[in-house]
Amino acid sequence: MNQAMGLESMLRALADRHGATTKPAHDQAFGLASPAPQKRCRAIAVAGGKGGVGKTTVSVNLGMSLAMAGHEVILLDADMGLANIDVLLGLTPTRHIGHLLDGSCGIEDLLLTGPHGLKVVPAGSGTRRLAQLGNGEHAAVIRAFDDLMMPPDYLLVDTAAGVSDNVAMFAAAADDVVLVVCDEPASLTDAYALLKVLSRDFGVRRFRMVANMVRNIGEARVLHQKLARVCDRFLDVALEFMGHVPQDERLRQAIRRQSAVVDLWPSSRSGQAFKQLAGAVDTWGEPERLGLDRIAFFSRHAAAATGW
Numbered sequence: 220m221n222q223a224m225g226l227e228s229m230l231r232a233l234a235d236r237h238g239a240t241t242k243p244a245h246d247q248a249f250g251l252a253s254p255a256p257q258k259r260c261r262a263i264a265v266a267g268g269k270g271g272v273g274k275t276t277v278s279v280n281l282g283m284s285l286a287m288a289g290h291e292v293i294l295l296d297a298d299m300g301l302a303n304i305d306v307l308l309g310l311t312p313t314r315h316i317g318h319l320l321d322g323s324c325g326i327e328d329l330l331l332t333g334p335h336g337l338k339v340v341p342a343g344s345g346t347r348r349l350a351q352l353g354n355g356e357h358a359a360v361i362r363a364f365d366d367l368m369m370p371p372d373y374l375l376v377d378t379a380a381g382v383s384d385n386v387a388m389f390a391a392a393a394d395d396v397v398l399v400v401c402d403e404p405a406s407l408t409d410a411y412a413l414l415k416v417l418s419r420d421f422g423v424r425r426f427r428m429v430a431n432m433v434r435n436i437g438e439a440r441v442l443h444q445k446l447a448r449v450c451d452r453f454l455d456v457a458l459e460f461m462g463h464v465p466q467d468e469r470l471r472q473a474i475r476r477q478s479a480v481v482d483l484w485p486s487s488r489s490g491q492a493f494k495q496l497a498g499a500v501d502t503w504g505e506p507e508r509l510g511l512d513r514i515a516f517f518s519r520h521a522a523a524a525t526g527w
């Protein structure tokens with residue numbers, strides 16, 4: 220059995236389990252090539268290792284900045300069981316990923332519309348089962364995005380904290396991984412641990428770093444150099460500097476008002492920084508489409524672990 224066939228049958232088994240429809244392996248959309256005339260969706264996973272470094276803040280504000288620039292954007296809250304994007308944006312979901320997995324709704328039914336047309340897929344909160352999803356269920360969530368009638372320009376995935384299979388799977392399946400780091404020893408060590416696992420075990424070789432809660436661009440670049448230096452020395456990865464978001468009280472105030480700072484105060488320091496980050500994303504060009512190989516790789520891991 221070749222790799223593509225192996226992937227296809229594995230995904231079919233997953234889809235059958237979760238009641239989804241199946242398509243050929245070459246038609247997977249989450250970071251994978253879709254046949255013309257469907258437009259291509261760029262999947263960006265936002266990760267960080269340590270909790271509290273600003274992954275959700277970056278995901279929400281970057282997503283909304285892209286939406287404000289006229290792009291169609293879906294934001295997937297992949298922090299299963301501890302979801303909070305809907306709370307941050309004052310949205311009230313009636314269904315979540317759990318309903319998708321038990322077959323009681325499809326991916327389209329989960330989409331909530333926030334300001335500027337930003338679409339959100341809520342993960343559900345306070346449910347232990349969601350916090351303990353297996354690899355097969357994560358794969359089924361990824362696979363479900365193939366059923367979207369109108370793929371967005373960007374799919375942003377706010378991953379969980381830590382170095383779990385959840386994070387690894389979403390990061391490995393994405394076209395780009397944005398690593399959010401702040402100037403704390405634990406943030407740097409946890410970010411390094413995540414880079415190590417994603418590169419060594421899942422073949423992710425390129426990362427883009429956002430320095431969050433820094434005072435200025437100079438501090439952000441120093442932070443990037445610190446991490447890039449250890450990566451150069453010990454890991455086979457490229458860590459590109461994507462930009463920075465300053466420590467900004469306006470951002471906290473916006474969160475208390477259940478809004479994105481880019482929506483409420485676009486000309487604040489953080490609001491402008493997110494606009495710049497969105498501008499950077501716009502210059503990335505065509506994704507390299509490595510997701511299919513990585514997913515196949517991941518699926519083999521999952522198969523070995525669960526004895527499919």
Ligand SMILES: Nc1ncnc2c1ncn2[C@@H]1O[C@H](COP(=O)(O)OP(=O)(O)OP(=O)(O)O)[C@@H](O)[C@H]1O
Nearest residue numbers: 270271272273274275276380432465466467470471
């Ligand atoms: N640039 C910033 N300036 C000021 N406060 C910030 C900034 N970025 C994030 N914060 C604050 O830091 C806190 C943690 O942010 P956030 O929830 O986005 O982190 P996280 O990495 O998603 O955490 P977790 O993994 O635990 O969900 C929030 O209270 C947020 O308001």
